[in-house]
Amino acid sequence: MRFGIVFSVMGLLLRFLGPMMLVPLGVALYYGESPFPFAVAFSVTTIVGSALSFRYSSDDREWEKREGFAIVAFGWFAAALFGSIPYMFDGVTPLNALFESMSGFTTTGATVFVDIETHSKSLLFWRSMTQWLGGMGIIMLFIAILPKLGVAGRQMFRAEAPGPKEDQLRPRIQETAKILWTVYVSISVVELLLLLSAGMSFYDACTHTFTTMACGGFSPYADSVAAFDSPLIEGIITLFMFIAGANFALHYKTLYSDKKSLLKDNEFKFYFLIVGLATILLTLVLWRDTPDSIPTSFRYAIFQVISILTTTGYATTDFNLWTDSGKVVLLAMMFIGGCAGSTAGGIKVVRLLILLKYARNELFKAIHPKAVRPIKFNGKSVPNDIMHAIISFVVIYFLIFLISSAVLSIFGMDLTSSVTASIATLGNIGPGFNVVGPMANFSTVPAIGKIVLIANMWIGRLEVFTVIVMLTPEFWKR
């Protein structure tokens, strides 16, 4: 491990993050709140970033895989750490500030705020904005960086990406980033305008656009999107959660070259199918189990299915009060997640789809052991190493989920809360059930539990491998 390279890139990252803090500083000035927290955070972040850049030369930029992992993992952690500074000026303890900040940059949306509305508007703006920045980072990570690191099946759709080919990453990486960010920013602007025209204030429209596009789910209101009680606003947010949960490389292609790119994609089709079936099922269950009519049940069902499947985590109703029949539909969504190349977290639709095809294939092979039948995705055979990457991802994902659930339980949380808090953080969803339900918060989790959940968010957002390789001695060898 050559730490020089890692620190050099982290310096770059912090020098980018620092100036971003001037935005909430402006918001603070506008609302007559103290700009001091953001001034401090801006200064500290920029100074540390510059110091790192000054101390570590960026001459030697040929990353090995290990350095790549370290940059991604430590980079995200550093963003969360420096991004937590403003919280601490608002009476938030350091652990809670780190939790909230990690929840922001990982686009998780789990909150330790007990009474959200008591915090300053500028802080809540920053909190939403960290998710938007995190979403930007994750698109970049997924489409430009991880394929280079060979992590967990991202190669699957590298061919789809407008950007880097294996042999020409360096010159193209900035170009790819620009293209994808243009798409991300453009769709964000469209959502912002639609929310404004639906009657939202500029502040609300900004914060909700930030957290929709990032599949983040933070809201400046304790009641989340239910605070507006507007079918129109819910409709707009539902549509943009669905878009944000799909592959941004495909959005680019759809917009600029082939209009049918999304419809041709196996993952998108399966994503659409899951949304459809789950919505129908949940509508029927809510209609049966609550006094609501079919249209009202449908309104809650489609919003909640898409919110949880895309790992956004907004709520228009306290689904913790539903019967277990309704909850189980959402629970299933929690274990799926959005599409690869989106801002959504979770296991991802493509992995589930390929695992199902794999299992189907093995059943066939049980009867015809000598027959050769490759697993196809988007018309191409899935190579063996990608198959292995997907499988080991799922194995390690579940292992972390189980260990995390067990630790939380052992330290006194009830089972449902432990299990859903674990998957809600590992899948970057946000709310779970019971004490971590959508109208509740994570403030009652014991300190050790919060540390576990912070780790979950970090591990889950970075596609598991990027962080978990640190547990191997090979990672640390010189």
Add this chain to the structure above:
Amino acid sequence: MRFGIVFSVMGLLLRFLGPMMLVPLGVALYYGESPFPFAVAFSVTTIVGSALSFRYSSDDREWEKREGFAIVAFGWFAAALFGSIPYMFDGVTPLNALFESMSGFTTTGATVFVDIETHSKSLLFWRSMTQWLGGMGIIMLFIAILPKLGVAGRQMFRAEAPGPKEDQLRPRIQETAKILWTVYVSISVVELLLLLSAGMSFYDACTHTFTTMACGGFSPYADSVAAFDSPLIEGIITLFMFIAGANFALHYKTLYSDKKSLLKDNEFKFYFLIVGLATILLTLVLWRDTPDSIPTSFRYAIFQVISILTTTGYATTDFNLWTDSGKVVLLAMMFIGGCAGSTAGGIKVVRLLILLKYARNELFKAIHPKAVRPIKFNGKSVPNDIMHAIISFVVIYFLIFLISSAVLSIFGMDLTSSVTASIATLGNIGPGFNVVGPMANFSTVPAIGKIVLIANMWIGRLEVFTVIVMLTPEFWKR
């Protein structure tokens, strides 16, 4: 699919099962109960078996894989079906009778009996005895039949088995069966004698030996093993559950050739480690969360850990009343199960161990993509096809578990009960939590749920593939 072969072997099976029913008939006569139910069951089973044998010649005995699967799956189902006849004479509905009988032959131990002690002693004897027969079947299946069918990693320890080599199954299959059954019967006799000398009645000693050795868990008492409240009896049963949950081929080797066979085996070592760690953890949790002392906590912990890990399902305390911290330890055990080649169900220790090694290997490969590092088990590399068989097993296992949990939830069961009822039947454990807890029963499950759970027991006991291949069109092709 050539059904002639299938029916021919099923005829053989029923002609073996019929006379077994004369044993509970004898018990009925001894206790002055009506022998009529068993006389009818014996007659029907024997007549149907003979008719099948008469109608379908056994000349053409060269099974293809498909016929092998069909024989195992339908054979077990037929045993459960004909074995359910005596229950129906005791006022049990046909669905409940099939549930109880399937629970017996699959050594699950889940019961729909509301008030166990109201049933006749002969019926409860038969109920326990079906588990012992099921255990006998499962050892045979695992060590002699499944390797031939190439199912799910059983090849792993074929080398260990005293019996069949790939090219000489036919002549050796009977020999292998004899050897293993001798071991099974011998260990059973030792347990019987120990239980008698610990003060149990002959009836109790028989029924509990039957259900210990099969990792079955049926007890003629509603309070299960807690009914005796004897540390000595618990100790004996704990020891024999532990033995029954280990590989019988290794028991054979340990007894007749190499005394250290068990201690050299990677799976057994890991099994021992899991028991040790889980017992320590659970002891500490019980000591913290209940008024019990450390020794009492240990007594409950070791019994319950081994009972659930080996998928026996006996209870010496109502663990449904424990805090969630204690329950989560047992829940983890439910997802592991015993060793391959034992009478235990579940995913099995060997699969977990190899999956963990696999994940560890993939982490290594993430850093050194070109390095070749095979996965070792008992000193040998695990071949690719076995790796695939293990992975697809676990994928399909979890899929069935999730679908089953969802169906039960949708039909109105609470989430904890749905989830634990699913794993308790799929893993052939028996009791779960809440409404299906150890001191409760499955009588309140709605009919559709019972059908799902019957399927779970059947699928889980036959190592998933054997039953699930039936869902593929290839299975049914001529």
